[in-house]
Amino acid sequence: MHIHPLITDSESLKSLCDRLAQSDFVAVDTEFMRENSYWPELCLIQIGNREEAAAVDPKADGIDLTPLLDLMVDNEDVLKVFHAGGQDIEIVYNLTGKTPHPLFDTQIAAMALGLGEQVGYSNLVESLVGKTLDKGARFTDWARRPLDKRQIDYAIGDVTHLATLFPKMLERLRRTGRGDWLDEEMERLADPSNYENEADLAWKRVRISSRKADVLGRLKALAAWRENEAKAKNLPRGRIMKDETLADVASHPPAGQEGLARVRGLSPAWGGNDIGGRLMAALAAAKPLPADEMPGREERGPGLGKEGALVADLLKLLLKIRAREGNVAARLIAKSEELEMLAAGRREGLSILTGWRFDEFGRDALDLVEGRLAFAVKGGKLMMTRTEHSQ
Known part of the structure; x- marks a missing residue:
């Protein structure tokens, strides 16, 4: 992979973006500071594909970021790949009023592959790429200029590894048939309403x-x-x-x-x-x-009572079992609030009762709540059994 010198002028940036616009995907990361400001201060943008990568200095005098931002929000042919990209997406939204689209988040994909609830980037790279990342520059002052070589190398490393990581994850998703699971999650991540501060x-x-x-x-x-x-x-x-x-x-x-x-x-x-x-x-x-x-009572959690709380606990146990059997992060399937709502009698508007979540977990969860499924211990192992009521 060719690594460009730090891009500080508009012509070099436009040339890079013109080439990247022909790719099927680009890996994207940003470095920013927000400890002392309302708006995150964008300090560096890293972007690349399989062939090339570069860090772009948005603070460089006179640099025009338009080609890069257009690639992010207006080019529907190029998939934008992030890891835990919420804050990166927020920055793009603040600059353009739009979110990158289409997009793919490797942290969310890792949950679908059973690699952890919120697996860190360095752990994911080490697991799938076999590389150990240098974290030494992670907490550097990215706003200070000039940036030194170690900072730039660290920053570009994030997208070069991401460009290697993404195809491996995509192939795993295809083999497991779970690619479609993520469509809804990625669309939710790209929803502009997530980043509006009204x-x-x-x-x-x-x-x-x-x-x-x-x-x-x-x-x-x-x-x-x-x-x-x-x-x-x-x-x-x-x-x-x-x-x-x-x-x-x-x-x-x-x-x-x-x-x-x-x-x-x-x-x-x-x-x-x-x-x-x-x-x-x-x-x-x-x-x-x-x-x-006025906030509804459901925002405070449904009134479960003692029996309902026990049912919710059983649903959480069922979720652990199904997540372990399917080798998928439980957090991707369901949140505790949804389980409590189901235990309290709610049936409408629950994501676990639609789509792939229903197939993986929701159907059994509903059967458990309504008495068609029960826990049993056979041969020292916890199992699920159908009740006579379900016949």
Whole structure:
């Protein structure tokens, strides 16, 4: 594989992208910093195929990333391959308003192949490619310039190994017949709604015990205010106000701005400064959360009761058995919340009751809940048996 020098000019980038646009797939990775900012700061983009790979410096003076971004979001003929690509996809979405498509995530594919619940990239490369990765530059300051050779070599190594890894995984998926399993997962990963940070929805990420409409209305207003403050200042949300402080103010709002000086987690200066004034204005404008926006009880988990909880435990045991038998990560098949909903009597809207999940697990799970399947111990081994009720 040919490794290009660090690309810092538009002409070289366009030439590379023109060639990569003829590939059936490209491996993609990014390096970024986000510890001190709201928006992730893109510091390096690595991309390659079977024949060539390069690192691209998005901070280089005058470089035009358009050909690369067009390849990511507008070229439907080239598959984009990531590993645990959620944050990489978020960066592309922030730059273009679109997500890479079509895409393939090797971490998700590894679950379908029974290689682990959330297998790390280095472990996957070592297992399937037989290479040990140098992790020495992993926590480097990618924003600092110039980048040294070790940093660039480390970064490019991620996509060169990914370009070797992907075909091996694809062949395994074809042999096992599980390629179709991943279509739904990849489409979900590519869904732009995953990467939208709408201020009016920010309250849903904040944990709060109250289910009172007035409290949740204040939470919604405060979370939207914080989101907009964080975006405007390009600071992490927690630098503006931590979640627990936000929930506390929504639950126990001060009578006036001076009361902010006594709120744990806020600087006393908020009792009289501009940001404190904007917070109080958001509180004053808050309205009780409308009935159609109130979180349903299912978001808190269904009311299982003692018997239902036991049924949910049996479903979790069944899931472990079926995952082990099928050599697939249990997490890919079902989440605990779905098992609890099934145990509580829900049948609609559960992914385990549709598609391949139903064939692999859902049918037996439904039979267990409805009394057509039971656990038994035969010869010292735990087995599933059909009951007389199922005849």
